[in-house]
Amino acid sequence: MILIGEKINGSIPSCGRAIAQRDEGWIRRLARIQEDAQADYLDCCASVKDGELETLRWLTGIVQDETDTPLCLDSPDPRVCVGAMEFCRKPGIVNSASLEPGKTEVIFPAVAGTSWSCIVLLSGEQGIPRTAADRLENFRRLMDRAAKAGVDAGRLYVDPLVESLAVNPESLTVFAETCRGIRQLCPQVHITSGLSNISFGLPMRRTLNLAFAVLAMEAGMDSAIADPTNPELMGAIFAAQALLGQDEYCMEYIGAWREGRFGPTGGKKG
Amino acid sequence: MILIGEKINGSIPSCGRAIAQRDEGWIRRLARIQEDAQADYLDCCASVKDGELETLRWLTGIVQDETDTPLCLDSPDPRVCVGAMEFCRKPGIVNSASLEPGKTEVIFPAVAGTSWSCIVLLSGEQGIPRTAADRLENFRRLMDRAAKAGVDAGRLYVDPLVESLAVNPESLTVFAETCRGIRQLCPQVHITSGLSNISFGLPMRRTLNLAFAVLAMEAGMDSAIADPTNPELMGAIFAAQALLGQDEYCMEYIGAWREGRFGPTGGKKG
Numbered sequence: 270m271i272l273i274g275e276k277i278n279g280s281i282p283s284c285g286r287a288i289a290q291r292d293e294g295w296i297r298r299l300a301r302i303q304e305d306a307q308a309d310y311l312d313c314c315a316s317v318k319d320g321e322l323e324t325l326r327w328l329t330g331i332v333q334d335e336t337d338t339p340l341c342l343d344s345p346d347p348r349v350c351v352g353a354m355e356f357c358r359k360p361g362i363v364n365s366a367s368l369e370p371g372k373t374e375v376i377f378p379a380v381a382g383t384s385w386s387c388i389v390l391l392s393g394e395q396g397i398p399r400t401a402a403d404r405l406e407n408f409r410r411l412m413d414r415a416a417k418a419g420v421d422a423g424r425l426y427v428d429p430l431v432e433s434l435a436v437n438p439e440s441l442t443v444f445a446e447t448c449r450g451i452r453q454l455c456p457q458v459h460i461t462s463g464l465s466n467i468s469f470g471l472p473m474r475r476t477l478n479l480a481f482a483v484l485a486m487e488a489g490m491d492s493a494i495a496d497p498t499n500p501e502l503m504g505a506i507f508a509a510q511a512l513l514g515q516d517e518y519c520m521e522y523i524g525a526w527r528e529g530r531f532g533p534t535g536g537k538k539g
Numbered sequence: 540m541i542l543i544g545e546k547i548n549g550s551i552p553s554c555g556r557a558i559a560q561r562d563e564g565w566i567r568r569l570a571r572i573q574e575d576a577q578a579d580y581l582d583c584c585a586s587v588k589d590g591e592l593e594t595l596r597w598l599t600g601i602v603q604d605e606t607d608t609p610l611c612l613d614s615p616d617p618r619v620c621v622g623a624m625e626f627c628r629k630p631g632i633v634n635s636a637s638l639e640p641g642k643t644e645v646i647f648p649a650v651a652g653t654s655w656s657c658i659v660l661l662s663g664e665q666g667i668p669r670t671a672a673d674r675l676e677n678f679r680r681l682m683d684r685a686a687k688a689g690v691d692a693g694r695l696y697v698d699p700l701v702e703s704l705a706v707n708p709e710s711l712t713v714f715a716e717t718c719r720g721i722r723q724l725c726p727q728v729h730i731t732s733g734l735s736n737i738s739f740g741l742p743m744r745r746t747l748n749l750a751f752a753v754l755a756m757e758a759g760m761d762s763a764i765a766d767p768t769n770p771e772l773m774g775a776i777f778a779a780q781a782l783l784g785q786d787e788y789c790m791e792y793i794g795a796w797r798e799g800r801f802g803p804t805g806g807k808k809g
């Protein structure tokens with residue numbers, strides 16, 4: 270599993286306050302704990318109304334001063350994403366492109382021929398399609414644009430999109446069907462997702478999020494935008510990897526436990 | 540999910556001691572907490588060398604005095620299972636038959652034409668088959684015997700069998716393939732399993748057991764021999780039901796949370 274640490278995001282109230290107050294220590298701590306928890310990328314989302322690019326310059330500067338983990342540049346504005354690429358000392362992920370006008374046109378040429386990757390959402394001009402077939406049609410159109418722009422399929426992180434189960438009882442089943450379709454059409458792309466949309470408006474969200482992660486991995490998801498410091502979640506992810514035949518003789522599972530990445534005391538005291 | 544409460548079992552050391560000492564209070568408590576946690580059946584396994592039937596008479600008497608939940612009579616000796624049926628005030632489950640000589644021959648005639656159910660293990664004459672194809676061949680043979688004995692398919696709880704992931708890295712994938720095959724061949728049978736064999740010899744067993752439960756449910760398992768008083772496990776089971784489209788608009792999930800069946804404080808304080 271490729272983990273994109275989700276904690277540096279201005280839409281999370283405590284982090285939004287830290288960004289507004291330019292609280293460098295707060296941001297350093299979020300970067301540090303996620304690197305220590307072995308995140309593969311650190312998402313950086315300013316979530317500010319004005320001066321987003323300048324805010325990202327500040328944010329990415331601190332995070333890169335504190336850690337060596339590559340970044341995932343997260344903005345609804347594709348020009349901000351592309352503009353922030355030059356702040357980065359190593360290639361990361363642009364978050365995100367979609368069929369929304371102006372997205373792929375700006376982002377795909379910027380990542381083509383580089384070592385950068387790119388998240389692509391399967392939303393269409395009318396929002397999130399209800400059916401897997403319609404999401405897969407959007408996938409085909411996006412892959413077509415990526416190929417024309419010279420972006421390798423292996424650099425794409427496809428997000429099939431998740432609605433809350435409280436709104437759409439078929440949310441997981443449509444997500445899983447979309448994942449299986451993607452794997453059939455193009456095995457080399459990554460599939461990623463946030464883990465918390467599924468539980469919006471429901472109690473004990475982390476219980477649903479955890480079961481969602483396990484079922485999404487079974488359907489072919491190989492990346493997640495998640496909190497790598499959450500031991501329950503990490504335990505479920507390592508367990509699912511082992512169960513799904515992606516971790517022979519549980520070597521990674523046992524290693525992660527020994528390192529204290531999950532379990533009440535972890536293997537550190539065990 | 541049909542839950543068979545696993546806690547009254549002489550092979551669990553504390554329960555074994557209670558049985559040896561005829562500690563009625565201990566057994567009452569195990570029965571009470573599992574009924575309160577809404578187990579559908581209570582497994583009763585004496586696990587003694589001598590006097591197993593008499594021990595089961597004592598055990599089932601106490602459990603039925605304390606609760607109204609039907610029993611799951613659990614013995615390696617099919618004659619003990621069948622003999623203990625007459626101690627029961629209402630029909631339950633016999634645990635278990637298999638292709639092992641003398642099992643179906645004794646158990647199937649005893650449950651045929653009654654409201655009793657029966658667990659059938661897919662082990663063969665040479666132990667647990669490695670492949671799903673071989674387990675399904677055993678399933679076909681057992682279904683054939685059940686049909687000839689007049690046992691309805693809907694009264695069978697098929698256990699596809701689980702090895703530890705530490706011994707067989709394909710344990711879950713073979714289990715899941717077997718489940719899918721069973722559902723295709725005979726949709727009306729139940730599929731059940733213990734949840735803890737998968738993690739034998741590995742650390743943080745409950746983490747693996749929980750992910751196993753979620754993935755087994757996805758493959759078609761609709762029953763489990765498990766601890767209904769484990770809130771983490773119950774949360775994962777209710778979450779999986781909701782995610783897999785078996786709980787429209789999460790009504791059961793929300794209800795179970797309100798009743799305090801999972802969650803740190805449950806909905807009782809929420």
